[in-house]
Amino acid sequence: MRAGRIFVKDLIGHQILDRVASIKVDLYGSLALTGIGHGTPNATLMGLEGELPETVPTETIISRVEAMRETGTISLNGTRRIRFSPDKDLTLHYLEQLPQHPNGMRFTVFDANGDMLATNEYFSIGGGFVVNDKTQVAHGENVFYRDSKHDPHSPAVAAQGAGPAAQAGGADANVARGAQVDERTQQDLVTAALPFSTGDDLLRLCEREDLSIAEVVFLNELQWRSRDDVVNSAYRIWNVMDDSIRRGCLSTDRKLPGRLGVHRRAPGLYQNLMRGIYSAPDQDLLSAGTKPALAGAAAATGPLGASLTEVQRGELANVFKKRQRARRPLLPHLDYLSVYAIAVNEENAAGGRVVTAPTNGAAGVIPAVLKYYLEFLSEDPSRDILEFLFTSAAIGMLYKRGASISAAEMGCQGEVGVACSMSAAAFAAVMGGTPRQVENAAEIGMEHNLGLTCDPVDGLVQIPCIERNALGAVKAVTAAQLALQGDGKHRVSLDQVIETMRQTGHDMMSKYKETSQGGLAVNVPVC
Structure with missing residues (x-):
């Protein structure tokens, strides 16, 4: 466009x-x-x-x-x-x-x-x-x-x-x-106040000037536009992100466009969350006094593949009681991260307006992690939105300079992988991490996405893209938590990971780089 x-x-x-x-x-x-x-x-x-x-x-x-x-x-x-x-x-x-x-x-x-x-x-x-x-x-x-x-x-x-x-x-x-x-x-046409081109450059700047990564980006932005322009632009970006989550969660459309017939999942997931069904554990099915004697069950074995005897069926029924309904994990933050990311990417798949963060195919990761932080952890949303976006932007710049954020060049490691890295860094920053912990979080976020291929089925940004964004958001928070448990010292640097990503993308066969000529795109029947 x-x-x-x-x-x-x-x-x-x-x-x-x-x-x-x-x-x-x-x-x-x-x-x-x-x-x-x-x-x-x-x-x-x-x-x-x-x-x-x-x-x-x-x-x-x-x-x-x-x-x-x-x-x-x-x-x-x-x-x-x-x-x-x-x-x-x-x-x-x-x-x-x-x-x-x-x-x-x-x-x-x-x-x-x-x-x-x-x-x-x-x-x-x-x-x-x-x-x-x-x-x-x-x-x-x-x-x-x-x-x-x-x-x-x-x-x-x-x-x-x-x-x-x-x-x-x-x-x-x-x-x-x-x-x-x-x-x-x-x-x-201007010169950055605090220029950097590598992660090491950025860390040295932060330590020399006693600044956070977000503050470095903010000072550079002030070189070419006013404070109000910088702040308002960031809030405008967040408003579009937040609106894409809202539209995805509240959509009344049942299916996404295209021949795959993929159903929208975000509205149903969101309704379940709002009903609070994740708030209490199911009753323990093996309450005191009802646990079976396992010795008998272990003895009742038969040849592999043979029909089960009534005794065997009885033993199975005694041990593996049928559940009334599927148990639900007591990890509600994972559910919120997932539904937010899925909501954005279903909007993207349906042609709605999203923020390239860093790309459309990876547009759900950063909004999901930021939304989760604002809803459950933030004490000052106005400040945290700016710190999150500026920190993630700094990491995105490093990937754009050192490698690429194009799936046609890098595969999905250049999209969801970079989004995961950006989100991990930003989440670590708003959680109070030092610049070195933030850099560590970014490194972890990408290191475990290296080699991620781009293989959209039927060329649609649906399978595996939508779920991949949800997993990217979860991995970002996990990466940040790991980094925050350390002191920022780590063996593999962000610069080394970015260079590895560049080399991996260069070596990757073109059929695995946004061409729909390999991977799931050829192994999942369209009709």
Whole structure:
């Protein structure tokens, strides 16, 4: 969506939108292989019509695309209606990949005579960030583009200094980096107050300046926007996260879209929690005086596979009494973490608005852990939201610089693995951990997600993605608890884990990296 909007705004900037009569959209590699299941074509078309992820009415997307099919037109920027057929003019190149990145796309516009007016390629590098090279305009004019004059909104990812966007795009410093809006354009023009590029750098800064990780990020943000802007942006991000949890828990839809027929689980899980059925243990089925003599049961054995005798059945019934209902674990925090994460990712699977944290496929982990902390542990939510988000952002920056947060490059270790690491660090921070304990939590959170593959069944962000977010949230809290039990000293550093993740992603076969060509995607029948 960001890429489509950038391209159209670029056409406006060069005063050629009014000459456009038709457009071709090409999606390559991972964007094609999992595009339909991920909603990529529809999102791209919304961007061409001038929409932004922050503000698009998500409930209208499907009907608007259907209207394009019926009328054979699209309205560029909402103002220039041209001929367009989603089925003919948007092409998914399943077997081709642009050389720069596996998430590549190309837009090309033509005039009424069929002559090309302009073209550009864009690369989705994860987390809502888009990188684009020079826009090629007819008659040889090469234009560098920044979206500074057009979008009042920023990506829902906090960032430090001139870091992630500039780092991702290659050697040419003049090439425009990403769908970077006005705030990020300013960011690229300033120097961070406390720059860091590795975990070790970050720890040294914290110790030298006697600052927390969140405070380092906050001071860097103040280099390019006001205190109120920084704080309000963070709260806006949390509000979107919280709303995605609420919508997922209260949804009345029974099934998620797609051929898998996956039922929504969050509403039912949430209702069970609200009824309080987890609050009291079941009565002990083996109360005093009713426990059987096990010696007789042990003696009553028969050959493997043979039919059970009445004596054997009687012994089994005596020992393994039938339960009235399934016992429920007395770990309610796990239930809340799970339902919050599942709620967000069911909203994502249904095309609702979520926060890329760090990506859509991993959007449930950070909201679930933060929501759990705010509901059950926080004494100052206003402060804790900021500390949690800024701490997690710092860890996300390290992964974005040192490896990638794109499943097309890293597999799911780059999505749920990174989200788990970010959440573990943030949870440790709001629990009062030192910077070294926070770094340790982040390291544990990723170390046990190394090698995690991305294998969505039927290209849908449902199986195994939804449950994987729930497990990622639980593992994040566990990682933080382990780190908080120590003094911050540990054998494996976060930097070493990030480098290991990068190498693992590089060595991973492409069929296990968001292509739906391996793993569960080929072993689970679709119909």
